[in-house]
Amino acid sequence: MNRLKSKMFILIILMLFFNNISLNNSVTGAEIINVKIDGSGDYTSIQNAVNAASEGSTIMIYNGTYSENLIINKSLIIKGEDKINTFINADRGIAFDIKSNDIEISGLTILNAD
Incomplete structure (x- = not known):
């Protein structure tokens, strides 16, 4: 027994x-979401990837120029493939409007941001 x-x-x-x-x-x-401007990733738009991401996910942005004004409303890790070749063109606007805590951004060059 x-x-x-x-x-x-x-x-x-x-x-x-x-x-x-x-x-x-x-x-x-948490997941890894790939953004590639040529269409071979999960998304071609960084904002669409942000919208689809779960809290704590990593968004990997591959080389290219992305013309976007981003609203980040959740905890994310956003990584560019290479700061020499990965650009966000804010077109004289705000590149990142951050509305959350625990955001980590690296490996990107920001262009034309106010």
């Missing part, structure tokens, strides 16, 4: 452990 109780206890602990791992992964929803 004690063996059965021990096995049941171990089974319950394992089920709780694996259920917790699965739940944590689905709650965070």
